[in-house]
Amino acid sequence: MPHLRDLTEFYDPNLYLPINGKQYKVLAPPKKKADELRLLIVDKTVTLQQERDEFEALLGPALDEMVADNVPDPVITHAGRTALLHFGGNAKLGAANWHLSQLGELAAGVLPANAKAAASQTTKQAGNRTQRRRR
Structure with missing residues (x-):
């Protein structure tokens, strides 16, 4: 042994x-x-x-x-x-x-904020395209 x-x-x-x-x-x-x-x-x-x-x-x-x-x-x-x-x-x-552990905070805070900003920008761009088509 x-x-x-x-x-x-x-x-x-x-x-x-x-x-x-x-x-x-x-x-x-x-x-x-x-x-x-x-x-x-x-x-x-x-x-x-x-x-x-x-x-x-x-x-x-x-x-x-x-x-x-x-x-x-x-x-x-x-x-x-x-x-x-x-x-x-x-x-x-x-x-x-x-x-x-900071990844959870990033996903909960930073990423949604960035996603909202991106979504807002995309919505503005789509609105601008729609206005241009109507002219």
């Missing part, structure tokens, strides 16, 4: 979030808490306040460091949601949120 090294010698289950050149360490939760997080991330009835309470508790000492370092609240929220998805889902889900 092969001799296995102690897992803690080479495996770190914690999450490290780089913000403004600093690494914030979020401790991996115990099994029971991780099971609760797995249910939380798929629960459509969770309110924003419940989500915030959960991620602030999960961030633990990292939250205190972020506050002391004057990290803006939206960045803390982003870090907290990433931690929820990392520990409640998996590392790839957390990383996807970390790198891509």
